[in-house]
Amino acid sequence: MMVHSRLSELFAENFTTLGELGASVCAWHDGQEIVSLAGGYKDRQHEQAWDENTMVLFWSATKGLAAACLLHACQEHHIAPATPVAEVWPEFAQAGKERVTIAQMLSHQAGLAALATPAPVMDHEAVVAALGRLRARVAARRRARLSSAHVWLPRG
Structure with missing residues (x-):
């Protein structure tokens, strides 16, 4: 498939040209997987290959x-x-x-x-x-001065 081939080339450029360490992407359309790519490394030493099962956090x-x-x-x-x-x-x-x-x-x-x-x-x-x-750094208000990042973890 020509589109998949071009996407694979662009994906590989992330590592060879743009300095990306590792990544994976998968896209589905109408219940069908249309692309699944994984490449690069999990570590800066390039010892652990990145694969489709590599877990990451993205905030x-x-x-x-x-x-x-x-x-x-x-x-x-x-x-x-x-x-x-x-x-x-x-x-x-x-x-x-x-x-x-x-x-x-x-x-x-x-x-x-x-x-x-x-x-x-x-x-x-x-x-x-x-x-x-956790204690708040500033009192909760309508407009906080401290921009923050936090997560919501519902129980159960």
């Missing part, structure tokens, strides 16, 4: 989808965005966060910037516990 790329999913869940369960997070996740109320709303979390106005204690990001329970203990 900002998921924000829109995560917000849409959360808002859909709020609609389905009749939870207003103005609802305090602690009403649906009681452990979140620790460290002065009892009044932080779902809307403030979604709009980066909760005053949360980073975990105070490191947690392995692939360990759901450890991250949930660390987020529960």
Whole structure:
């Protein structure tokens, strides 16, 4: 297939010309896989090849989808965005966060910037516990001065 061949060439250029370390991409159309590419390396030493099963974290790329999913869940369960997070996740109320709303979390106005204690990001329970203990750097407000990145990890 000519399109697949050209996509493969462009994908390979990411590693040979553009300095990309490793990547994979898969696209489906009408229930059919139309392209699946993987290449490069998992490590800077070029010792571990990147394959279609390489797991990665990607942060900002998921924000829109995560917000849409959360808002859909709020609609389905009749939870207003103005609802305090602690009403649906009681452990979140620790460290002065009892009044932080779902809307403030979604709009980066909760005053949360980073975990105070490191947690392995692939360990759901450890991250949930660390987020529960997290203290806001600034008080939650309509317009936060501290732009932050945080995650929403519903229980169950």
